[in-house]
Amino acid sequence: MPEHRPLQAAAPWVEVAVDDEDWDAADPALLRTVYAQLVWIRAFEQYVLDLAGAGLVHGPAHSSIGQEGGAVGSVLALTSVDSVNGSHRGHHQFLAKALHHVAPGGLDPLAPLDAAARDVLLRTLAEIAGLDRGWSHGRGGSMHLQWKEAGAMGTNAIVGGGVPQAAGFAWAHRRAGTDAVSVTYFGDGAVNIGSTLETMNLAAAWDLPVVFFIENNRYAVSTSVEEATGEPRLSARGPGFGIASWKVDGMDPIAVHRATSEAVAHARAGRGPAVVEADTYRFFHQNGGFAGSAFGYRDKAEEQSWRARDPLTTTAGHLVRRGLMTTAETEQALEQARAAMEEIGAELVEPDPEGRPGQRRIKPQEWPDPAWVDVGVRGDLSELDDAPLLTDESGLAVEDGTFIDAVAGVMARRMETDPGIVVMGEDVHRLKGGTNGATKGLADRFPGRVLGTPISENAFTGLAGGIALDGRFTPVVEFMYADFMWVAADQLFNQVAKARHMYGGTGDVPLVLRSKVAMGTGYGSQHSMDPAGVFATSAGWRIVAPTTPADYVGLMNTALRLRDPVVVLEHVDLYTSTGPVPVDDWDHCLPVGRAAVRRTGSELTVLTYLGMTPFVLEAVEEHGGVDAEVIDLRWLDRASIDWETIEASLTKTNQLLIAEQGAVGTSYGGWLADEVHRRFFDLLDAPVWRVTGTESSPSISKVLERAAIAQADEVVAVLDEIARY
Secondary structure (H helix, E strand, O other): OOOOOOOOOOOOEEEEOOOHHHHHHOOHHHHHHHHHHHHHHHHHHHHHHHHHHOOOOOOOOOOOOOOHHHHHHHHOOOOOOOEEEEOOOOHHHHHHHHHHHHOOOOOOOOOOOOHHHHHHHHHHHHHHOOOOOOOOOOOOHHHOOOEHHHOEEEEOOOOOOOHHHHHHHHHHHHHOOOOOOEEEEEEOOHHHOHHHHHHHHHHHHOOOOEEEEEEEOOEEOOEEHHHHOOOOOHHHHHHHOOOEEEEEEOOOHHHHHHHHHHHHHHHHOOOOOEEEEEEOOOOOOOOOOOOHHHHOOOOHHHHHHHHOOOHHHHHHHHHHHOOOOOHHHHHHHHHHHHHHHHHHHOOOEEEOOOOOOOOEEEOHHHOOOHHHOOOOOOOOOHHHOOOOEOOOHHHOOEEEEEHHHHHHHHHHHHHHHOOOEEEEEOOOOOOOOOOOOOOOOHHHHOOOOEEEOOOOHHHHHHHHHHHHHHOOOEEEEEEOOHHHHHOOHHHHHHHHHHHHHHOOOOOOOOOEEEEEEOOOOOOOOOOOOOOHHHHHOOOOOEEEOOOOHHHHHHHHHHHHHOOOOEEEEEEHHHHOOEEEEEOOOOOOEOOOOOOEEEEOOOOEEEEEOOOHHHHHHHHHHHHOOOOEEEEEOOEOOHHHOOHHHHHHHHHHHOOEEEEOOOOOOOOOHHHHHHHHHHHHHHHOOOOOEEEOOOOOOOOOOHHHHHHHOOOHHHHHHHHHHHHHO
């Protein structure tokens, strides 16, 4: 007969409960601060709902009324150097962290606000209303609140989207030699999101000082936690990953403070991540000022039972019971806060100028300037002011070498000179330099800075995004194949690409993504795409496509200096190619937005990039009937196209061909052709010619793969058409 042996989780999982004795033992100053924070956050949220009801908040107003106890109790266990981030319902967490930052010694509920605390409330209100005085000048609104100086690294509208970044903050804290921790707040809906679970696993594997704070308010919009999972005790997720976990009543701020203090101490002591699950309740619907029962998914009895446990009234009761405040004083604190919010709001809102009773409007001077709409999508390149830019490449001393040796060589040089660079990806630390040798020798030379990751692209890309937002280090992420960008699409396009602009246009996001294109190698439909066309549609990314070993050195050096996210595309066909590499100058940078003319000509301009460039040059020489000027773009993002070189060439040739290997559906050349037509219509004697792959993704079959992609033969065929034109 088989023997069944009970197994025990390796990580502890406990529930923390407190009673009146714990409230009695709490420091009076802590209790007054807890109450003050609860009062100010409640008054703030009620005023936001008032503005939303008057139509003065453009977009959602995700109220945290009812959930303040979890935010306040947990944040007061932190310091200003600890990082927090959160979800779309994050006003309470943001305010708790910001107020704790400006008043680290505590707040008194009866004292008037000082200027710094008042400014926190004013700027947060302005941001939620989309106004220029907000933290991000109105770009972030209710769901994207960031004040990095306070350690509030940003709330997030994508469910679970900020969780991987919090692991990045934690990694940066530890790498910098501090004992700071990172706390990421999310709800019961995000517990079931892949990025959250991937990040829990990665944080546990790397022993990162991050606390996963689950606000279990029981409903993801209208779907109950019991409907969404077979284990509604959501802290059970922790032991499954080997993470110590705490469960606590989130309506009791002192219980939350005790549990979070224990979890933070665990992480701060280098014992790895922690989970805190706080059972809490939002008094209103997902968005706005209506009760959930109005929409039929909750009943009034349930709502009343939770309202009876309001953390505000619970805390007031204990203060009165201990003689620290009178009932009249607790009510006075609430009235003072409400009056102060009206006074703060009056700086932003005014009565309707037409005199309609009860009507208000945003003061016109508070709106951001519409001309500012695109400012800060990417940086201004001032970080290159002192860079060793090589403007005349003919003066570079070179010798023959392989492309892949240039990849490994320049990264070794940069890691040697910049201790802030860290490399991560699948297998980059093994196999003598990863799957292609791109990290050859780096793991041994730079211990702790070449990180082999789990197969969790969303998690480690988001972690790298968090490191970049932290700003103390520069992460270099390797995707084994470009197609894997779809696995990490949220982090690449919703998070990393948008972060600078979304949070006000001034915050740096220094991240380099190395992405490998493998079409032509037999790896099939899910390992072969050219992602340039997709990245070009995502404002925020800069795109580099080196064709020669020497180009790779100069372009990678530039990419690593930039304070914007940069994707460096590499083609497998080029890895074994040989070409000029620097003899001794591995530090020079090639200018942003400078293309390379690979062949001069007078009858046709050909724009191409990456692995297609050698095929174009081969085709032009083979055909011989059209004198083509071949321009290797090198920089592919909209802000970095070398329009000057393109215009000079078209002025001579008056015809343009755009040649790329990849599928027509995700074509890079589509938008480029459109832009050329708009800019240079008067220079063109014919519509722009195109060479692309077919509609399908490349197949495994050697014959079908070749039929799906473009190479020299396809260029020759179009040159025949042009010659007949």
